[in-house]
Amino acid sequence: MQNQLLEEYQRLQVGEATRAVAYLRLRRALQNLIDAGVLRPGQALPGERDLAKLLGLSRVTIRKALAGLIEAGQLTQRQGAGTFVAERILRQFSRLTGFTEDLRARGLDPQVNFLERSIGEVTPEESMALNLSPGSGVVRMYRLRHVDGAPIAIERTLVPLSLLPDPERVTGSLYEALEDYGHRPRRALQRLRAVALDAEAAKHLQLPEGSPGLLVERRAFLADGRVVESTRSYYRGDAYDFVAELQSE
Known part of the structure; x- marks a missing residue:
């Protein structure tokens, strides 16, 4: 990888004035290798000192080039571990799956951290979201989603208590727990x-x-039209892509 980076950096030098900004040239070289698949998602980059020695640049220049790609979501930094090519997760709109099922199907290992898991009486706003009568019971879950230890999404989910009597059954996949009760969306x-x-x-x-x-x-529904789930999820913009398949008639 280091030889390929050096070759790409030197290739971009050809025809450029010597005063051309070095950090922009390095940024382009790294971006070209990412786009070409030479640098793969999750791959570690050499350290700043090694890159500076390889390319004959200062560490300040190296740091500035990397910072631009980190801001653009092409690279990520892990404290104490170094700089890595960003891993982007693709999720399709065409299939109704939960977060856990979707990532498992892609060979990834999703984890969940429950920040809240409680039962209460539905509020007026929740009643509208779930089409529930006042006084009905509701399950509230606030979950932080991880992939390979990195936070990917934060989710607030509402489920009618009548459809999920025991929220402790949800250990990973909500849809798997609902399926156990015969209430899969x-x-x-x-x-x-x-x-x-x-x-x-x-x-x-x-x-x-x-x-x-x-x-x-x-908002997810059962076959009889009842609302089974209302979820608001915030995903990292630098790590998640949604894909929709469109077909003509």
């Missing part, structure tokens, strides 16, 4: 929009406040 309405992460979401996702994110709102 059959269809869903989902809306996605780009947002700037607020302080709470950014803190949990280990990003600066105001970082780009994706807000996904989902």
Whole structure:
């Protein structure tokens, strides 16, 4: 990889004035190798000292080039571990699956940390989201999602208590727990929009406040039309892509 980076960096030098900005040239060289698949998702980059020695650049220049790619979501830094090519997760709109099932199907190992898991009486706002009568019971879950130890999404989920009598049954996949009760969703309405992460979401996702994110709102239904789930999820904008397959008639 180091030889390929050196060759690409030197190739970009050809025809450029010597005063051309070195950190931009290095940034382009790294981006070209990422786009070509030479640098693969999750692959570690050499340290700043090694890159400086390889390319004959200062560590300040190296750091500036890497910072631009980190800001663009192409690279990530892990404290004490180094700099890595960002791993982006693709999720399709065409299939109704839960977060856990979707990532397992892609060979990934999702983890969940429950920040809240409680039962209460439905509020007026929750009553509207779930089409429940006042006084009905509701399960509230607030979950932080991880992949390979890195936070990916933060989710607030509501489920009618009548459909999920024991929320402790949800250890990973909500849909698997609902299926155990015979209440797996059959269809869903989902809306996605780009947002700037607020302080709470950014803190949990280990990003600066105001970082780009994706807000996904989902209402899932049983075959008889009852609402079984209402979820608001904030995803890291630098680590998650949603894909929709479109077909003509």
